[in-house]
Amino acid sequence: METFWSIVIAVMFILFFCAFIPSGKGDCTVCGTHGLTKDLQFYNFKEIASAHQPLKGIGYYCTACAGKVEEAAKLVAVAKANAPTQTWPATYKGKVPVVPGSEQSRVHSDWQKEKESAREQLLVTSVYLFPEANAVKQIEFDKRTDSTGNYQYTVWRASGIPCKVQ
Numbered sequence: 765m766e767t768f769w770s771i772v773i774a775v776m777f778i779l780f781f782c783a784f785i786p787s788g789k790g791d792c793t794v795c796g797t798h799g800l801t802k803d804l805q806f807y808n809f810k811e812i813a814s815a816h817q818p819l820k821g822i823g824y825y826c827t828a829c830a831g832k833v834e835e836a837a838k839l840v841a842v843a844k845a846n847a848p849t850q851t852w853p854a855t856y857k858g859k860v861p862v863v864p865g866s867e868q869s870r871v872h873s874d875w876q877k878e879k880e881s882a883r884e885q886l887l888v889t890s891v892y893l894f895p896e897a898n899a900v901k902q903i904e905f906d907k908r909t910d911s912t913g914n915y916q917y918t919v920w921r922a923s924g925i926p927c928k929v930q
């Protein structure tokens with residue numbers, strides 16, 4: 765009899781703790797199919813600013829959606845490889861050799877702890893959105909203080925104007 769109640773209590777404990785395991789982890793980011801996490805691949809598009817990420821950015825996806833995700837990943841990889849190397853800060857007073865009419869609207873990175881990562885994300889996002897762009901001008905940084913509990917830190921956001929130069 766004692767064994768019986770031990771088993772009942774053990775089962776109740778297991779059920780109680782299972783309720784706290786996040787069930788969303790196995791959902792496919794693209795189609796929402798719930799599957800076993802081990803069958804899903806994890807993918808993120810963090811090189812691209814979240815507002816412009818293909819699909820839903822960061823998450824797991826199922827094998828049925830793999831083609832769609834890989835296609836998007838290829839475009840991100842192309843953007844990464846073609847990130848503009850010609851850049852000018854907003855403080856630059858000289859003449860930038862911009863092809864007339866090639867300027868796009870200002871692109872923003874996400875807020876990041878590293879100023880350099882914000883800048884990198886701006887460049888990749890710029891060419892991802894405008895594959896014609898080979899330069900980014902008027903680059904500037906916004907700065908603010910974020911906190912996690914008592915820990916305070918500075919975060920940076922980069923922005924600039926994608927354009928084409930001769």
Ligand SMILES: [Zn+2]
Nearest residue numbers: 792795826829
């Ligand atoms: Zn899916």
